[in-house]
Amino acid sequence: VNRIVIKIGTSSLIHPSGKVNFSGIDQLAFVLTDLNNQGKEIILVSSGAIGVGMDKLRMTERPTTIPEQQAVAAVGQSELMHFYNQRFLAYNQQTAQVLMTRDIVDYPESRKNAINTLEQLLSMNIIPIINENDAVAVDELDHLTKFGDNDELSAIVSQMLDADLLIMLSDIDGFYSDNPNKNKEAILYSTISAITKETMAQAGESAGSKFGTGGMISKLKAAKRILDAQSAMVLANGKPPRIIFDILDGKEVGTLFK
Ligand code: ADP
Numbered sequence: 406v407n408r409i410v411i412k413i414g415t416s417s418l419i420h421p422s423g424k425v426n427f428s429g430i431d432q433l434a435f436v437l438t439d440l441n442n443q444g445k446e447i448i449l450v451s452s453g454a455i456g457v458g459m460d461k462l463r464m465t466e467r468p469t470t471i472p473e474q475q476a477v478a479a480v481g482q483s484e485l486m487h488f489y490n491q492r493f494l495a496y497n498q499q500t501a502q503v504l505m506t507r508d509i510v511d512y513p514e515s516r517k518n519a520i521n522t523l524e525q526l527l528s529m530n531i532i533p534i535i536n537e538n539d540a541v542a543v544d545e546l547d548h549l550t551k552f553g554d555n556d557e558l559s560a561i562v563s564q565m566l567d568a569d570l571l572i573m574l575s576d577i578d579g580f581y582s583d584n585p586n587k588n589k590e591a592i593l594y595s596t597i598s599a600i601t602k603e604t605m606a607q608a609g610e611s612a613g614s615k616f617g618t619g620g621m622i623s624k625l626k627a628a629k630r631i632l633d634a635q636s637a638m639v640l641a642n643g644k645p646p647r648i649i650f651d652i653l654d655g656k657e658v659g660t661l662f663k
Pocket of ligand 1: 413414415416417574575576577579580581582583584585586607608609620621
């Protein structure tokens, strides 16, 4: 496994209190820098702009209107990059911010440009930190500029860069037979090789966390995209990000989609 896309969800970056999880961000920077130093090519897809923006602006409720959400995302995105830059620089690792909208990856010309930029960054040993350009992408129903969410974006980025593995870090240990927060009997799957209607039904109606969007359904859709491309994805618990070492060591953690 040489080229790895890591997607980190809001729940791994923001504490339930709404405060930024600095130890999580620091450990992520440490782990990703170490992997880069081992010669692996690392791409980070990070959510969290709205959560960080809410913390910075001392908001306790997620804003409801789209202009408000976009404004908070714009504040939070630069603040989030500030935290990443600080922590990665502590380990001597350069990073770069790349903000995407769906039209960029849908139009061949701009898609090629985005790929060229990302390839160039990787060849310069720089870790690209990708997010959707929330401040300008319109709403969830606008399929021209908007991705469904960062789960989908991370799968698209994996395809664009022909990555060997997508590691999706969430607040749950993997994919279960039912939502384990509601059903204590749910069992954790170690491997899933196809996404069927039955698989989708097991994700139920998961709206996702207070600060994030996704939910399990969007993770399964991303997994389907990865499986269709004959690649692999691991869904695991991002608390703590150190788990990435275990995944790459082949330890039995999370759910492998392959
Ligand atoms: P993130 O913010 O990290 O992207 P989400 O909150 O969007 O994570 O999605 C993870 C959540 O999906 C879990 O916390 C859980 O409540 C829910 N969920 C629903 N069905 C399942 C399932 N079958 N297996 C695991 N988690 C599930």
